[in-house]
Amino acid sequence: MSQQAISVDNLNLYYGQNHALKNISMDIDKNSVTALIGPSGCGKSTFLRTLNRMNDMIPGVKIEGQINIHNQNIYSDQVHVEMLRKNVGMVFQAPNPFPKSIYDNVAYGPRIHGLRDKKKLDELIEKSLRGAAIWDEVKDRLKDKATGLSGGQQQRLCIARALAVEPEVLLMDEPTSALDPISTAKIEELIQELKTSYTIVIVTHNMQQAARISDKTAFFLSGDLIEYNKTEQLFSTPKHKQTEDYITGRFG
Amino acid sequence: MEQPRNMLQKKQSWRNTVEAFIPKFLLICALLSVFTTVGIILTLLFETAGFFEKVPFLDYITGTTWTALFSGDQQKFGVLPLISGTLLVTVGAAVVAVPIGLGSAIYLSEYAPERVRQIIKPILEILAGIPTIVYGFFAITLVTPFLRSFIPQLNFFNALSASIVVGIMIIPMIASLSEDAMRSVPKNIREAAYGLGATKLEVVLKIVVPAALSGIVSSFVLALSRAIGETMIVTIAAGSNPTFTFDPTSTIQTMTGFMVQAAMGDITYESLSYKAIYAVGMTLFLFTFVMNMLAQYISRRFKEEY
Numbered sequence: 232m233s234q235q236a237i238s239v240d241n242l243n244l245y246y247g248q249n250h251a252l253k254n255i256s257m258d259i260d261k262n263s264v265t266a267l268i269g270p271s272g273c274g275k276s277t278f279l280r281t282l283n284r285m286n287d288m289i290p291g292v293k294i295e296g297q298i299n300i301h302n303q304n305i306y307s308d309q310v311h312v313e314m315l316r317k318n319v320g321m322v323f324q325a326p327n328p329f330p331k332s333i334y335d336n337v338a339y340g341p342r343i344h345g346l347r348d349k350k351k352l353d354e355l356i357e358k359s360l361r362g363a364a365i366w367d368e369v370k371d372r373l374k375d376k377a378t379g380l381s382g383g384q385q386q387r388l389c390i391a392r393a394l395a396v397e398p399e400v401l402l403m404d405e406p407t408s409a410l411d412p413i414s415t416a417k418i419e420e421l422i423q424e425l426k427t428s429y430t431i432v433i434v435t436h437n438m439q440q441a442a443r444i445s446d447k448t449a450f451f452l453s454g455d456l457i458e459y460n461k462t463e464q465l466f467s468t469p470k471h472k473q474t475e476d477y478i479t480g481r482f483g
Numbered sequence: 484m485e486q487p488r489n490m491l492q493k494k495q496s497w498r499n500t501v502e503a504f505i506p507k508f509l510l511i512c513a514l515l516s517v518f519t520t521v522g523i524i525l526t527l528l529f530e531t532a533g534f535f536e537k538v539p540f541l542d543y544i545t546g547t548t549w550t551a552l553f554s555g556d557q558q559k560f561g562v563l564p565l566i567s568g569t570l571l572v573t574v575g576a577a578v579v580a581v582p583i584g585l586g587s588a589i590y591l592s593e594y595a596p597e598r599v600r601q602i603i604k605p606i607l608e609i610l611a612g613i614p615t616i617v618y619g620f621f622a623i624t625l626v627t628p629f630l631r632s633f634i635p636q637l638n639f640f641n642a643l644s645a646s647i648v649v650g651i652m653i654i655p656m657i658a659s660l661s662e663d664a665m666r667s668v669p670k671n672i673r674e675a676a677y678g679l680g681a682t683k684l685e686v687v688l689k690i691v692v693p694a695a696l697s698g699i700v701s702s703f704v705l706a707l708s709r710a711i712g713e714t715m716i717v718t719i720a721a722g723s724n725p726t727f728t729f730d731p732t733s734t735i736q737t738m739t740g741f742m743v744q745a746a747m748g749d750i751t752y753e754s755l756s757y758k759a760i761y762a763v764g765m766t767l768f769l770f771t772f773v774m775n776m777l778a779q780y781i782s783r784r785f786k787e788e789y
Contacts, residue, residue: 283678285674285677285678288677313680313681313682314680315680316677316678316679316680317679317680320678320679321678323671323674323675323678325671327669327671327672327674327675328672328675329672329675329676329690329694330672330693330694331693339676339679339681339689339690340679340680343679343680343681343682343685343689344680389675392675392679393678393679396679396680
């Protein structure tokens with residue numbers, strides 16, 4: 232059984248004339264945390280979004296190359312993009328709960344994928360909220376509006392919402408950059424627990440965070456993948472000068 | 484040595500005078516609308532009170548015969564026929580305008596490519612600007628003959644044609660306000676829905692429309708309150724035969740239609756028929772007033788905080 236959850240093969244992405252991702256090839260390990268780092272505009276978020284085809288919605292975008300999950304190219308015509316996104320979930324930079332109750336936020340995903348049975352829904356929602364380490368805080372107010380929660384709670388709710396559709400992969404686009412340090416620490420702890428069951432790919436602006444929580448790190452610069460290695464090695468003995476310059480703060 | 488600039492002493496100048504005067508002038512402008520509104524309401528109340536001195540209130544609101552312009556014993560003041568006429572037209576207009584208006588709004592907000600939107604939106608604006616008398620003639624010269632070709636029992640003056648055309652007239656109101664409501668739903672929650680594997684329709688119907696609901700529903704209420712008060716189209720196309728019926732093929736008269744008929748005819752000033760105009764006007768005003776309050780309440784109560 233392969234250790235790779237996702238296999239990226241010669242990926243190129245163009246926004247019109249702008250060549251935003253250049254010949255990216257990398258394999259992402261199952262049940263681990265892979266961090267994507269690099270300066271603003273380097274393509275790390277763009278790359279993250281190719282993994283669940285969120286870039287499809289941008290007009291004028293062109294993608295070449297392959298991304299394989301379970302030995303199937305996710306860009307092939309036979310793939311239903313909705314099923315892909317069920318399998319590869321996403322948590323965004325600023326918490327974006329729906330203006331609905333806490334319960335309905337988490338239930339939205341399972342419902343659109345066909346789950347109607349109330350008892351099963353209740354169980355799935357509890358499981359997801361526990362999985363996001365927020366069950367105890369909200370279990371008595373599931374009918375309350377999600378927008379009444381604090382920022383950190385909202386982000387954990389968004390994680391629960393993503394977990395409810397039972398993905399294999401969780402993509403996280405700077406999930407703690409809009410949060411206070413305590414909420415950040417809670418979520419980093421949560422990520423360590425989640426990686427035992429999910430494959431996590433996280434974009435982060437914060438190198439210390441990448442060093443703290445990831446198993447492997449990929450360094451992007453101007454659309455190129457400069458270096459991809461075990462986190463400990465990339466940060467202590469980087470192979471490329473550009474990597475070293477970035478992590479030592481000579482630019483960023 | 485230079486003279487220090489004196490900033491403390493207020494020099495009486497043109498600028499200062501204008502600055503002091505303008506807020507008072509603007510207040511007067513605002514108060515003018517308050518005074519006219521109050522004036523209109525008081526006039527309505529006064530004359531309506533005079534009307535109900537002669538006509539028992541119960542007869543008015545439960546009577547099904549309205550012959551306000553006849554004389555002597557033939558005069559009857561049961562307002563229900565005018566209300567049923569108004570309701571027939573308004574409900575019919577809603578049946579036309581709500582699906583088409585909301586559908587257009589959803590299309591323009593969520594599906595239309597920018598170029599298509601730039602063509603359709605101005606056309607909707609034009610539709611909104613057509614004078615109602617033109618709509619009225621459109622009703623009797625095009626819509627009624629067309630409908631009669633397959634509904635032979637349709638009277639020439641009827642509620643159906645009028646309600647269809649009133650519906651067409653209010654489509655732009657619903658489309659425009661609902662579209663604004665939907666467009667202001669932030670992009671980030673749509674993204675979240677797509678990220679969970681939703682199809683476009685699922686995002687639109689289960690996330691965007693519910694989030695925009697207060698704006699959408701208040702657009703319905705405002706458009707319908709406009710339909711209730713519509714005068715020209717119904718005067719031309721619906722008839723002036725007050726009948727208590729819910730059959731859209733019959734000739735009817737709306738509250739507004741009666742007021743036009745009475746005002747254009749020769750009625751003695753201060754006669755009962757004359758006061759009847761005010762009573763109906765008061766009734767009409769109450770309908771639209773309640774609708775407007777309802778629209779505001781809905782808008783506030785269900786305001787989504789993102």
